[in-house]
Amino acid sequence: MIASLQPTRSNETMEQTEVAVSSAILRGVSLYSYQNETFQGKMSLEDCIRTSAALGAKGIEIIGEQTFWGWPECGVAQEDVDNWHRLIAKYDCTPVSHDFMLDYKRYKGREMPFDEQVASVKNDIDFGARLGMKFIRALVSIDPAVLVAAADYAQEKGIKILIEVHAPLHFDHPWIIRHAEAFEKSGSDALGFLPDMGMFLFKFPPVWKEKFMRIGVPKAIADYIEKAYEDRVLSEYVILNVAQMGGTGPAIAMAETLRHNAAFEPKRMLDYMPRIHNIHGKFYQMDEDYVEPSIPYDEIVRVLKQGNYQGYICSEYEGNRWIEDAQEPDSVEQVRRQQVMLARLLGESVEPSLNTTVAA
Amino acid sequence: MIASLQPTRSNETMEQTEVAVSSAILRGVSLYSYQNETFQGKMSLEDCIRTSAALGAKGIEIIGEQTFWGWPECGVAQEDVDNWHRLIAKYDCTPVSHDFMLDYKRYKGREMPFDEQVASVKNDIDFGARLGMKFIRALVSIDPAVLVAAADYAQEKGIKILIEVHAPLHFDHPWIIRHAEAFEKSGSDALGFLPDMGMFLFKFPPVWKEKFMRIGVPKAIADYIEKAYEDRVLSEYVILNVAQMGGTGPAIAMAETLRHNAAFEPKRMLDYMPRIHNIHGKFYQMDEDYVEPSIPYDEIVRVLKQGNYQGYICSEYEGNRWIEDAQEPDSVEQVRRQQVMLARLLGESVEPSLNTTVAA
Amino acid sequence: MMDNKMIVEGSLQREDGGFSFLGRLPYYRGLGLSMIEDIIVSVDGEAIPREAIRFCVRGRTYTLDKMETVYDNRWNFGEKARIIALNGGLPAGNHAITFAVRMRVSYLPFVPTTKDTKQLAMAA
Amino acid sequence: MMDNKMIVEGSLQREDGGFSFLGRLPYYRGLGLSMIEDIIVSVDGEAIPREAIRFCVRGRTYTLDKMETVYDNRWNFGEKARIIALNGGLPAGNHAITFAVRMRVSYLPFVPTTKDTKQLAMAA
Ligand SMILES: [Mn+2]
Numbered sequence: 001m002i003a004s005l006q007p008t009r010s011n012e013t014m015e016q017t018e019v020a021v022s023s024a025i026l027r028g029v030s031l032y033s034y035q036n037e038t039f040q041g042k043m044s045l046e047d048c049i050r051t052s053a054a055l056g057a058k059g060i061e062i063i064g065e066q067t068f069w070g071w072p073e074c075g076v077a078q079e080d081v082d083n084w085h086r087l088i089a090k091y092d093c094t095p096v097s098h099d100f101m102l103d104y105k106r107y108k109g110r111e112m113p114f115d116e117q118v119a120s121v122k123n124d125i126d127f128g129a130r131l132g133m134k135f136i137r138a139l140v141s142i143d144p145a146v147l148v149a150a151a152d153y154a155q156e157k158g159i160k161i162l163i164e165v166h167a168p169l170h171f172d173h174p175w176i177i178r179h180a181e182a183f184e185k186s187g188s189d190a191l192g193f194l195p196d197m198g199m200f201l202f203k204f205p206p207v208w209k210e211k212f213m214r215i216g217v218p219k220a221i222a223d224y225i226e227k228a229y230e231d232r233v234l235s236e237y238v239i240l241n242v243a244q245m246g247g248t249g250p251a252i253a254m255a256e257t258l259r260h261n262a263a264f265e266p267k268r269m270l271d272y273m274p275r276i277h278n279i280h281g282k283f284y285q286m287d288e289d290y291v292e293p294s295i296p297y298d299e300i301v302r303v304l305k306q307g308n309y310q311g312y313i314c315s316e317y318e319g320n321r322w323i324e325d326a327q328e329p330d331s332v333e334q335v336r337r338q339q340v341m342l343a344r345l346l347g348e349s350v351e352p353s354l355n356t357t358v359a360a
Numbered sequence: 361m362i363a364s365l366q367p368t369r370s371n372e373t374m375e376q377t378e379v380a381v382s383s384a385i386l387r388g389v390s391l392y393s394y395q396n397e398t399f400q401g402k403m404s405l406e407d408c409i410r411t412s413a414a415l416g417a418k419g420i421e422i423i424g425e426q427t428f429w430g431w432p433e434c435g436v437a438q439e440d441v442d443n444w445h446r447l448i449a450k451y452d453c454t455p456v457s458h459d460f461m462l463d464y465k466r467y468k469g470r471e472m473p474f475d476e477q478v479a480s481v482k483n484d485i486d487f488g489a490r491l492g493m494k495f496i497r498a499l500v501s502i503d504p505a506v507l508v509a510a511a512d513y514a515q516e517k518g519i520k521i522l523i524e525v526h527a528p529l530h531f532d533h534p535w536i537i538r539h540a541e542a543f544e545k546s547g548s549d550a551l552g553f554l555p556d557m558g559m560f561l562f563k564f565p566p567v568w569k570e571k572f573m574r575i576g577v578p579k580a581i582a583d584y585i586e587k588a589y590e591d592r593v594l595s596e597y598v599i600l601n602v603a604q605m606g607g608t609g610p611a612i613a614m615a616e617t618l619r620h621n622a623a624f625e626p627k628r629m630l631d632y633m634p635r636i637h638n639i640h641g642k643f644y645q646m647d648e649d650y651v652e653p654s655i656p657y658d659e660i661v662r663v664l665k666q667g668n669y670q671g672y673i674c675s676e677y678e679g680n681r682w683i684e685d686a687q688e689p690d691s692v693e694q695v696r697r698q699q700v701m702l703a704r705l706l707g708e709s710v711e712p713s714l715n716t717t718v719a720a
Numbered sequence: 721m722m723d724n725k726m727i728v729e730g731s732l733q734r735e736d737g738g739f740s741f742l743g744r745l746p747y748y749r750g751l752g753l754s755m756i757e758d759i760i761v762s763v764d765g766e767a768i769p770r771e772a773i774r775f776c777v778r779g780r781t782y783t784l785d786k787m788e789t790v791y792d793n794r795w796n797f798g799e800k801a802r803i804i805a806l807n808g809g810l811p812a813g814n815h816a817i818t819f820a821v822r823m824r825v826s827y828l829p830f831v832p833t834t835k836d837t838k839q840l841a842m843a844a
Numbered sequence: 845m846m847d848n849k850m851i852v853e854g855s856l857q858r859e860d861g862g863f864s865f866l867g868r869l870p871y872y873r874g875l876g877l878s879m880i881e882d883i884i885v886s887v888d889g890e891a892i893p894r895e896a897i898r899f900c901v902r903g904r905t906y907t908l909d910k911m912e913t914v915y916d917n918r919w920n921f922g923e924k925a926r927i928i929a930l931n932g933g934l935p936a937g938n939h940a941i942t943f944a945v946r947m948r949v950s951y952l953p954f955v956p957t958t959k960d961t962k963q964l965a966m967a968a
């Protein structure tokens with residue numbers, strides 16, 4: 001078995017490494033975070049980049065086809081790419097990742113052929129390179145053989161392809177291990193992982209609970225599920241108990257979300273550090289006291305430091321979809337709070353703040 | 361965080377340990393394996409012990425209330441306990457574990473009170489001690505606080521209480537980590553784990569597939585599920601795909617078994633070695649060539665050696681329930697084959713064989 | 721498990737006011753009687769009322785209601801209990817007996833029911 | 845997500861032989877048109893037949909059947925498409941418009957449908 005699949009190095013070894021190499025975890029934002037505003041045209045690309053930069057989050061990640069209209073079917077004009085570089089330079093930012101979506105179900109009733117899938121990935125590699133990205137993000141549903149077939153091309157273009165490891169998957173899930181084995185067998189350094197911190201959910205997110213109650217889950221059942229999650233009860237028990245409590249549709253759906261977190265140990269990233277190059281700082285809710293109540297960022301940052309992680313943590317606000325039925329999300333304020341939390345955890349001396357208004 | 365919850369020591373360290381301390385993994389049998397015969401009165405306790413001993417599997421594990429009629433409600437007469445010790449001595453065996461079942465749902469409509477649960481565990485500690493056992497096996501559904509409350513009593517009696525870690529749980533599951541944390545916090549060495557190797561299922565067991573086909577799963581769907589398991593596809597996809605293939609009741613049930621294996625890395629035992637004192641050598645089917653087609657015993661033994669495991673691997677045959685509708689299980693032949701496999705993997709020079717007939 | 725071994729072959733016999741057969745618990749262990757939630761018997765497709773069923777082990781006989789609070793006796797692993805149905809009697813010849821047990825298992829979040837059906841002969 | 849932003853407020857207008865409104869894809873990205881499996885429109889509780897619906901972006905208009913094989917155009921993130929219903933027209937006043945989209949998302953094993961309903965006014 002190959003090096004990065006071995007059990008983790010000891011703490012002792014880790015600490016020695018930390019002394020030898022200076023650790024520098026960087027802050028960034030995935031513009032996914034501002035989707036509620038950009039969807040409605042309330043924030044422009046420049047607003048997104050300026051806001052992130054003002055918070056000291058200089059790494060910019062995008063979902064290519066969210067930020068650039070036309071991609072991939074209609075292509076993107078060079079002037080739009082030029083504008084991107086102009087904005088990145090203006091705000092002293094760094095392009096981090098183009099998150100792509102391989103639409104292998106493009107043709108109704110038949111899956112896209114293998115070679116066309118590889119060509120599609122190469123197209124996204126080209127686009128990532130045009131944008132000056134270091135990484136392109138792949139979804140985990142993609143056949144690892146497709147990524148392996150595109151790895152040399154990525155290497156030539158200076159791009160790494162990163163599989164997003166996202167709940168309900170985790171680093172011990174057989175499907176992820178299959179990817180890891182394929183990556184090791186390929187011998188390529190152009191293949192890696194992008195863990196989404198949502199997989200380390202250690203409490204039931206309050207915004208999930210409130211949404212489930214709005215769509216009809218009785219409070220007693222919602223309280224029970226929240227408590228059962230905290231007590232780490234096996235999901236199958238919780239689902240059956242909820243049914244016995246008289247829970248129907250939305251209550252069962254709420255209980256079934258527990259199936260999505262079968263493992264939540266941040267330390268499991270340590271085995272894979274050599275292939276982890278970017279991190280999604282997923283969050284559902286940042287409270288006024290700069291705490292994400294359901295994702296253990298203190299422990300996450302501790303583990304990343306231990307593993308000598310040198311890349312970005314990009315804010316990825318996903319509370320929007322859980323609250324939008326009841327209130328307009330304030331994505332910028334949510335991102336600001338997470339950036340304050342991250343800066344503190346990273347030991348930065350200056351607190352991030354917004355000195356300019358969001359819309360220019 | 362405490363020692364045994366730390367990331368694994370490096371391989372280098374492990375190998376040094378192996379040189380320093382002689383590794384001796386021992387072979388045993390859980391009499392659960394012979395349940396089809398003992399249920400029908402075709403094998404006596406002496407038959408079970410003599411057969412196991414003849415195979416060189418000198419460690420004997422029992423489910424107390426399977427082997428001893430009366431336990432726990434009616435107690436067990438001293439002459440039955442004396443008979444047990446006589447048989448153990450006669451066949452030069454070693455009592456390993458009394459697997460107990462805390463029936464906390466004894467009273468209809470209300471759960472057994474905490475103190476009564478603790479008293480019940482102490483009763484099983486006493487019984488385990490009477491039988492000369494080193495361990496009693498607890499089910500994972502038991503509240504860890506109950507076990508912590510009984511730990512000192514177990515210590516006095518020379519007994520360790522071992523939680524059975526069994527699929528769908530695994531060593532990274534939050535519920536197991538909760539137990540591990542409670543054990544560490546207790547500071548007691550009398551609490552530990554008994555991993556059941558069924559959690560490392562890496563292929564869909566042929567006897568499961570055949571049973572599902574007998575109860576009506578079309579071959580095309582059964583083939584798809586078997587292949588999807590081998591390809592390690594996320595269970596949710598498989599379940600939905602089976603529904604789209606027209607699968608109903610038994611086909612959905614077959615697909616849902618995939619939910620039970622969200623992680624199957626034997627190496628994850630390494631983190632917990634100081635608390636692992638017994639192993640269930642679960643198997644569903646031993647082929648004529650001494651291979652369990654769905655559980656990777658070569659990898660398992662490699663990991664246990666690496667972790668310097670010094671306890672027993674007790675055969676636990678569970679194929680019986682998957683074939684009994686179509687044929688009479690031959691538990692002794694199945695156990696014999698597994699013991700041959702284990703002896704080979706452990707590097708023993710003499711092949712286990714049965715020189716006597718089973719029923720005396 | 722043991723589903724097809726629940727009813728003991730050749731065990732059908734007459735009782736005062738009914739009939740009986742030998743039944744085993746479909747489980748790899750025994751259970752305290754309080755955890756037997758129900759025993760369901762039917763003969764030739766006709767269900768026997770719960771009140772007309774008796775459970776007998778080692779010389780002690782219980783109604784199903786009574787069993788629910790019996791904490792000092794067990795139905796052991798593989799033990800043949802006599803299941804009595806007070807249905808007024810059964811004529812000689814073959815009868816289809818269906819026997820089901822619903823048991824409350826502490827570690828299961830649901831209450832499983834397991835069933836066996838066999839043709840048994842009543843002697844003339 | 846974006847469910848309640850699918851129908852653009854104040855966008856109801858007359859068309860030759862029917863009416864139209866502006867609709868957005870309920871998604872955090874866009875989609876190639878071949879992946880739009882269906883667009884369902886009803887007005888005041890009455891469903892518009894699929895054949896009577898047209899989809900128009902950036903000056904190009906498609907039937908829903910045609911869209912299924914369109915590989916060179918997209919419905920972009922947040923883009924306002926004109927959804928045309930050829931129902932013969934709509935009187936002035938308020939109307940309850942329901943708009944649903946069924947989309948084939950490669951990474952999902954099922955095909956989700958998302959729906960929005962709003963009261964829109966047709967000018968006199
Ligand atoms: Mn993400």
Ligand SMILES: [Mn+2]
Nearest residue numbers: 556640642676
């Ligand atoms: Mn076991």
